[in-house]
Amino acid sequence: MNSLGDNALMLKVKDGDLDKLGLLFERYRKPLFGFFYGMNKDAPLSEDLVQNVFFRILKYRYLFRGEGDFKTWMFHIARNVNHDHFRKMKWKGKDELEDWEEHLGHHENRQTEFQHDEEMQILSLALDRLPEDKREIILLSKFHDKKYREIGEILGCTEGAVKVKVFRALQELKEVYKKLEKHL
Amino acid sequence: MDNGHIDRLLSRLNTGVATAAERKEIEDLIEAGIVDIADIKTLDVIQTKVAALEMPAPSPALDARFYTMLAKQKQKQRPSRLREFFSWPQLAPRFAMASVALILGLAAGYLLRSPSANTNSRDPQIDALSQQVSELQEMMMLSLLENGSTTERLKAVSLTQQMDEASKKVTSALIHTLNNDANVNVRLAALDALKPYASDSSVREALVRSIKNQESPLVQVSLAELMVALQEKAAVKEFERIVESEKTPEPVKQRIRESIDVLI
Numbered sequence: 001m002n003s004l005g006d007n008a009l010m011l012k013v014k015d016g017d018l019d020k021l022g023l024l025f026e027r028y029r030k031p032l033f034g035f036f037y038g039m040n041k042d043a044p045l046s047e048d049l050v051q052n053v054f055f056r057i058l059k060y061r062y063l064f065r066g067e068g069d070f071k072t073w074m075f076h077i078a079r080n081v082n083h084d085h086f087r088k089m090k091w092k093g094k095d096e097l098e099d100w101e102e103h104l105g106h107h108e109n110r111q112t113e114f115q116h117d118e119e120m121q122i123l124s125l126a127l128d129r130l131p132e133d134k135r136e137i138i139l140l141s142k143f144h145d146k147k148y149r150e151i152g153e154i155l156g157c158t159e160g161a162v163k164v165k166v167f168r169a170l171q172e173l174k175e176v177y178k179k180l181e182k183h184l
Numbered sequence: 185m186d187n188g189h190i191d192r193l194l195s196r197l198n199t200g201v202a203t204a205a206e207r208k209e210i211e212d213l214i215e216a217g218i219v220d221i222a223d224i225k226t227l228d229v230i231q232t233k234v235a236a237l238e239m240p241a242p243s244p245a246l247d248a249r250f251y252t253m254l255a256k257q258k259q260k261q262r263p264s265r266l267r268e269f270f271s272w273p274q275l276a277p278r279f280a281m282a283s284v285a286l287i288l289g290l291a292a293g294y295l296l297r298s299p300s301a302n303t304n305s306r307d308p309q310i311d312a313l314s315q316q317v318s319e320l321q322e323m324m325m326l327s328l329l330e331n332g333s334t335t336e337r338l339k340a341v342s343l344t345q346q347m348d349e350a351s352k353k354v355t356s357a358l359i360h361t362l363n364n365d366a367n368v369n370v371r372l373a374a375l376d377a378l379k380p381y382a383s384d385s386s387v388r389e390a391l392v393r394s395i396k397n398q399e400s401p402l403v404q405v406s407l408a409e410l411m412v413a414l415q416e417k418a419a420v421k422e423f424e425r426i427v428e429s430e431k432t433p434e435p436v437k438q439r440i441r442e443s444i445d446v447l448i
Contacts, residue, residue, distance in 0.1 A: 018258050025250050033246070034239030047246045054250055058257055123233055142234050160215035167214050170227045171207075177230065 006070035014061045024070070025054055031143045032078055038139040039082055041128060052081045072150040075140065079154060126177040134169035141166050190219060198226045280324035287317050321347055322354055329357055334367045341373040345380075355381050359390045363397045371403050375410065382414055395422035401436040408443035420447050 006027070012020040029050055036046035056077050057064075064073060127135055140151050148162040155162065193210055196202040202210070213219040222228050291313050321343055328340035344350050344358060361374040381387045391407065398404050404426055411419040423444050427437050 016261060018254060018261065021254060022251070029246060029250070030239075030241055033242040037239055043240065043243070047242050047249075050242060050246060051249050051253065055253060058253075119233070120237055123230075123237055127234070127237075138234055141231070142237070146231075160217065163214045163217075163221060164211050167211060167221055167224075167227065170221070170230055173234075174226060174230050 007066045010057075010061070010064050010070045010073075011066045013058075014064050014066075018058070021054065021058065024057075024074075028071070028074060032074070035075070035078060035139050035143050036082060038127065038142075039132070039135060045085075049078070049081050049085060052085075053078050056081065068153065069150055071144065072153050075144060076154045079136070079140075122180050123173075123177060126173055126180055129176050129180075130169065130172060134165075134172055137162070137165045137169045138173060194219070194224055197224060280320055280327060284317060284320045284324060287313065287320065291317060318347060322351060325354065326357055329361060334370060337361070337365065337367070337370045338373055341370060341377050344377045350381060355384070355387055359387070359394065362391075362403075363394050368400045368402055371398075371400065372406060375403065375406055379410060382410065388414065388416060389418075392416060392419045392422060395419060396425065399431070401433055404432070404436055405439050408440050412443045412446050415447065417447055420444055423447075 006024060009020045009024055013024070032050045032053055033046050036049045037043060040046060053074065057074065060077075064070070127138065130138070137151070137155075140154065141148075144151050144154075148166070149159040152159045152162045155165075157165075190213065193202065193206055193213075196206060197210060210219060210224075214221065221231065291310070294310065294313070325340045325343045328336045328343075332340060341358065341361065344354055347354070350358075355378065358374045358378050362371050362378065365371050365374065375391075378387060378391065382391065391410065395404070395407055395411075398407060407419075408423060411423070423440050426432050427440055427444070432440075
């Protein structure tokens with residue numbers, strides 16, 4: 001029902017009724033922010049990336065045909081925005097110590113603010129320790145309600161391949177979680 | 185593959201003793217859609233936890249930035265309004281108006297040409313032309329009333345005053361406007377445009393019925409004045425209701441009472 005609504009809204013945006021993007025923003029700013037925050041643990045950066053996603057949605061609205069799911073199209077853009085950002089950062093060599101300190105400081109604040117539950121804290125830490133591709137597939141699965149076929153469209157692979165990727169990522173997450181649980 | 189073997193494989197995986205070959209076998213089963221991730225207990229537990237993992241919310245600054253960007257984009261979009269101007273729903277009334285102006289011009293030119301050329305006092309072509317003009321005016325008026333902005337609706341109402349004689353369709357549209365238009369000025373203009381047709385009993389009755397629909401004091405007073413001018417005694421009952429209503433302001437009640445006195 002929501003997806004139908006999403007597509008209808010996006011088609012209106014495509015036809016020039018830009019105010020309708022506000023409704024889509026209200027619906028998806030939180031999951032998108034959650035996805036980026038899960039990937040980089042940097043709140044201001046995640047906000048920049050969410051803004052960037054909506055900017056691209058506006059810019060490329062003429063490409064939306066309404067055949068697929070809007071959410072899938074949006075997460076496809078989100079993934080590209082994330083990759084583009086980190087490719088640019090790598091090229092600039094920006095990952096300096098001060099940036100990391102800033103990230104960690106912020107991360108800790110956020111942790112105490114939002115993850116009171118110890119079990120959830122360990123899970124969050126375990127997720128951070130996964131390789132980027134595995135963290136990404138778990139977050140996509142979380143924010144895309146385990147719709148593996150749609151995730152396959154985002155990643156450009158089959159539904160079966162997505163399931164295997166999720167299986168491997170969850171296996172690793174389980175192992176890291178167990179190790180952290182023993183040490184903390 | 186038998187279910188017993190699959191159960192054994194999953195059990196070994198859940199207890200952490202599965203070999204690499206067994207894991208690969210499970211992966212193949214998952215890929216083929218024979219085994220679901222939710223069937224693997226230990227993974228299902230961790231996936232449920234991930235689903236419940238709370239993520240922080242963005243700050244209100246993000247909202248501000250997004251809506252600023254949206255406003256900028258809307259500003260940029262404005263030049264393309266030209267395209268909108270030429271889109272059919274907007275263009276139709278304009279096109280009709282241009283056609284009316286052109287036909288009116290042609291008709292005027294035809295009528296004002298030298299008297300020697302104008303041999304017949306009444307040409308059937310002129311009649312046909314006048315008929316077309318009226319029809320176009322009517323069409324344009326109805327279209328503007330239905331789809332136009334307040335200014336366009338006012339223009340539509342004033343168009344009826346240029347018509348020699350409004351059709352039933354036009355008077356019905358005016359009555360509908362008088363009863364339902366959101367703008368008081370448009371309702372007042374519709375009332376004004378209906379005055380010449382008040383001699384028609386159906387219009388008169390519709391005007392009396394309209395009294396109870398009006399909440400604007402301006403329209404109520406204008407209707408009262410019109411009823412006095414028409415000496416329409418049937419309106420007294422409706423006006424008495426307005427006077428009795430608590431919503432009606434005292435000066436309006438006073439004016440309507442005066443009208444009732446005249447009518448009685």
